[in-house]
Amino acid sequence: MNAAVPGILLARAALSRLIEPSDTVGQALVMAVGPEAAARIASGRQMPGAADRRGLSALLEENGIRGSEQTLNEALGRWRPRAAGLAPERDLATVSRFGGTLLVPEDHRWPGALDELGLGTPFCLWTRGGTAIPPAAQCVAVVGSRDATAYGLSVTGDLAAGLVQRGRTVISGGAYGIDAQAHRSALAVSGREPEPGEPAQIPTLAVLAGGIDRFYPAGNEDLLRAVVDRGLILSEVPPGSAPTRWRFLQRNRLIAALSAATIVVEARWRSGALNTAHHAAGLGRGVGAVPGPVYSANSAGCHRLLRDGSAVCVTDAAEVVELSDPLGLPSAEPAGPGAGPIENRPDKRADHDGLAVEDILLLDALPLRTGSPVEKLAMVAGLGLPAVRAGLARLELEGLARRSNTGAWQRARRSGPGR
Amino acid sequence: MNAAVPGILLARAALSRLIEPSDTVGQALVMAVGPEAAARIASGRQMPGAADRRGLSALLEENGIRGSEQTLNEALGRWRPRAAGLAPERDLATVSRFGGTLLVPEDHRWPGALDELGLGTPFCLWTRGGTAIPPAAQCVAVVGSRDATAYGLSVTGDLAAGLVQRGRTVISGGAYGIDAQAHRSALAVSGREPEPGEPAQIPTLAVLAGGIDRFYPAGNEDLLRAVVDRGLILSEVPPGSAPTRWRFLQRNRLIAALSAATIVVEARWRSGALNTAHHAAGLGRGVGAVPGPVYSANSAGCHRLLRDGSAVCVTDAAEVVELSDPLGLPSAEPAGPGAGPIENRPDKRADHDGLAVEDILLLDALPLRTGSPVEKLAMVAGLGLPAVRAGLARLELEGLARRSNTGAWQRARRSGPGR
Incomplete structure (x- = not known):
């Protein structure tokens, strides 16, 4: 093992390779025995002791998960097949070669908002890009269908631009459709790159389901490259990892947890974006849905959220900021033309207004x-x-x-x- | 006075001529001394006694209104200028000539749902049309802007048709735009006229702000005539009354009170339709709002209702029925093609659905x-x-x-x- 790399980085890099996202037994093991022992146990280089097992069981029980003697054994059965090719130094070197870094909970730059995920907290974040992850209070997730309509793309563009103008970072998943439009519009409105050393608000952040060394989907490569240049991309799975369905679903919980509010712009009756919204609701974060024509299947998921009370109706960036910031924390005023793209409150006073x-x-x-x-x-x-x-x-x-x-x-x- | 007409009809007809809608002192006086004495007092043919004044004060107080010696005197000052031309027999004859009738709370056909308006209960209803007012459980109000968009008209048409197909009566205000479309679509889908003597569900009911002898607005004359022929129109003001702004606003409370739910299809940020929705909410009835494009000023009022939690998001007739009938009372199934015009729930199962x-x-x-x-x-x-x-x-x-x-x-x- 490379003595220049702290053991904790190597351990968490290894854990992210061995164990799938949201494997609660894995995170419970880390909490019970620490990341380094957990990595040794998960990879088969150390047998779990009786105290380790007791600590794990207690932690699972605290979290309402019934564990037994078998729980850890089954987990080891899941994890160990992957120990063969394990090479955390190589993963770290790979990310470093891409100008990226590995962020761990022991690092002061770790986004504390993720810890609210409890046993779903990721082991680490593989990141690429120039600046730190902003606090959740400054971040808004803007998500939606891949097969967006012109209407959805237009609203997304307006919302993302308005949010950046109000000092927010737009978080999304880097997918086609709504996600891509959210990143694109945030980049477009953010203007110039910050001077070296200047503490910049990053306009946008993409959370990927696969490794940060591969831009997925391929059609968004240029866009994601621009996000790396002027924003940030991150993933909880190590470089080279494929973006599987499971990882897409789990990725959504990170988008929700990193943001004060999650806005669904367009979503079909069943859509991954609703999954992100449910994660946000579960974390007590704001959830907003953009209304659309009732004839649009791409708005049916949004209307479903509105109908069942899971989401608040939002129609412009100001309403999104209100949702993400219910206590009215100071926020930058929108600047320049186009800052208030949706103007439905003309409010010419009627003659009889205010009369008895x-x-x-x-x-x-x-x-x-x-x-x-x-x-x-x-x-x-x-x-x-x-x-x-x-x-x-x-x-x-x-x-x-x-x-x-x-x-x-x-x-x-x-x-x-x-x- | 014509001995063939019961005194109670003449009294209430006179009260509706003397006193503006929602004049709470007027209704309190009726409740305190009965309609006939109230009509004599309001028209100046009888002086209110000390017991009458005490009864009135007690009733106002019960309803949270501070009354004084002056309250009734001021009210008499409002009412008596109109006593000069008072001729309730003539008003009754006029309505009779139009094939209409005067409905009073003492009549078993009186819609009991109106009594929930308390001191806002109308003195009587001047009606025109063939059949009785259906119970509120079977009625849904569909209201909205006069300057509707093509989108709003289309949704209104689908909702009204779907509601009639489900055995509901569509109530609206007979205005241009959404109101007219609601009546029109309800009539169109209701098909044939009922056989003589057949107990028919009326497809639609218009509540007018002016007298039922004048079709207002004039451009809707043919439509309102069709509503009279196959449905019902009604008003709380006597024949010949002008549809003033005040009466429009008060008319909205009747639309809300006669219906199990009020649906706003399109409304600007400020719109009379929102007033109807607030009346419905105040009565504990269902309130629904149809979402639309965020760029449409005609949907801004609907989104406002959704945002502040006053309304439930509704996108088709089935959702409206659910709102108007939360306990799932038996309702006719929609029949024929076009019954389910909005189909956003395709729900092809995905491969991974239901998998662990x-x-x-x-x-x-x-x-x-x-x-x-x-x-x-x-x-x-x-x-x-x-x-x-x-x-x-x-x-x-x-x-x-x-x-x-x-x-x-x-x-x-x-x-x-x-x-």
Whole structure:
């Protein structure tokens, strides 16, 4: 073993090679005996002692998992077939050659938000890219279908851009469709690269299901390369690992755990994006869903989340920030044009806004063209004479009523932007 | 006074002429002294006695309204200016000439659901059309913007048709846009007129803000005439009354109260349809909102309801029925083509559905084209040999794995519709 590399890095690198993501027995073993002993046990270089087994059982039980004498033996049966080709130094060298690094929980740069995964906490993170992982409070996951519609891509672009403009990092999975658009838009709006040494907010972070030495899917290679250059990619599986279905599903829990909120932009009735949303909900993080046309199968999953109450309806970046930051922590104001792409709150004030009931009745009774005497207004509005007189005075002040030379009253139009 | 007309009808007809909708003092007076004395007092033909005033104050107080000696005097000041032209017999004759009738709470046909409005209960309903008002459990309000989009009109058409096919009556306000489309679609799908004497479910019911002798807006005259012919229109204000802003707002409470659920299909950020939704929520009735594109200002009000939790996301008639009928009371099954216009739940089973974790890992490891020996599968999947052997047997049974002559294993594709 290379003496220059701390044993803890080698141990956790080995564990990530031997044990599949979310194998709770593996993480429980690490917690019970420490990563180095766990790596020796998992690879068959050390027999677990009676105390080790007791510690493991206690930990599993604490987490509501029934363990037996057989639990560890079965796990060893899963892990040891992979011990043959084990070479953590080589994996570390490979990642290093790509300019990457191995992040472990013992490192102060470790994102503490992942620890909320409990026994699902990854052994380590293989990362590539320039800067540190931002705290979860600053991160929002934007996820969705691979076969996105033009509508979904457009909303994703607006959301991701708006989030970066508000100082957030957009996390996604690097897949085709919504994921790719989220990364792309975050990069596009983030503008220049930071000066050397400048503490930069990274615009985007991709969590991959396979090794960080292979850009998957191949069609996103250029995009993922750009994410490495100006953001960060990471994975819990070592270089060379294939992105299997299981790893895709488990990858989703990392996306959710690294983010204050997870937003599903488009998802079919069943979609991996819903899996990410459920992970986020399980962690008590915000979950948002973007509504869409009811005829779009690509929005059916979003509507499902809204219907069952798992997600909050979000329609623009400001609403996403509100969801990810319910206590209103200070956030950068959006800058520049396009910062508020979705404007559904025009809110021209209506004439009757803010009026009391009697004044609405009176306003309704006022004729638009010819004047009406006070007595007639009382009858039409269904109000007493004193109420009509007082109301007319108020409406005149508001610029909503005017009196002619003959003493009759009629409607006026409020001018300007209201009070 | 015409002796052939019961005094109670004349009294309530007069009250509906003298007093604006939702004037709580008026309804409290009726509850305190009865409709006939209330009509005499409101029109100035009888002075309120001390006992009347005490009864009124007690009723207002029960309803959380602070009343004083002045409360009734102010109300009388509002009501009496209208007593001059009062002619309830004429109003009844007018409605009768139109084939209509006056429905009062003392009538067994009175829709009891309206009484939940408390002091907001209307004095009476002026109705026109062939059949009785269905119980609220069978009614769904479908409302929305006047300036509907093609999307909104399309969804409204599908929802209204689906509701009528499920035995529901569609209630709306007879306005342009969503309202008109709801009535139109309900009529279109309801098919033939019922035989004479046949107890028919009416397809649609319009609640008007003005008198039932005038079809408002004029552009909907033909439509409202068709609603009269095969459904029902009603209003709480007497014939000849103008549809004022106030009456529009109050009309919305009747739409909400007559329906088990109110569905907002399209609404701007501020819209009368939201007012109806809030009335429904206040009455504890179901509120549904149809999602739409986030770029559509006409869906902003719906998304607002979804966001603040006031409404449930609904995307088709089946979901609306579920909302209006949470206990699953028996409902007619939709009949005929087009009954389920929105089909977002294709639900082709995926190969890995229902598999245990180990079998998913194994499925991921199975090569598609060339076979793989059991030992290699164990390493790739990260599973022990016994687990791999047991798993392969299960996957083979599921039709997902097959063994070649050489003993190597590979993926197979599930055939047929699955288990």
